[in-house]
Amino acid sequence: MYAVDAASGELIWKMRADDQTVSRITGAPQLYKGRLYVPVSMPEDGLANNPKYECCRLRSNVVAVDAETGKQIWKTYTVSEEPKPQGKMQSASNFGGHPEQASGPRRPSIPN
Structure with missing residues (x-):
């Protein structure tokens, strides 16, 4: 994510919403009381086509970020x-896990 000064175009801060290389921001961050709430998905199910990839080890999440500093408050x-x-697929890769999007009926309540 990037925060940019709208008038000058100058970079204010940048940060990764998640450290996993396959993570994706799956919706517009929502600003509320100085915090950005960011939905992050782990679409690793597409990587499971590779017989050497042991899916699924990652979980989608929601991250709260301080809008002024870009520092993560919680995840x-x-x-x-x-x-x-x-279990194992025919190719012998492990499969299973949670490649859900960061929304839906199983979403926990979001902390303050």
Whole structure:
């Protein structure tokens, strides 16, 4: 994510919403009381086509970011339990886990 001065175009701050290389911001960050709430997805299910990739080890999340500084305040996962391999595919890769988007009926309540 990038914060840019609208008048000058100068970079104010930048940050990664998540450290995982496959993470994606899946919606517009929402600003509320000085915090940006950012939905982050882990679309690793597409990587499961690679027989050497052991899917699914990641979880989608929502991140709260200080809008002034770009510092992460908290992160909460959209599925509370840790992802676990559920079995093997014909290619011998593990599969299973939680590639959900950062929204939906299983979403936990968002902390303040």
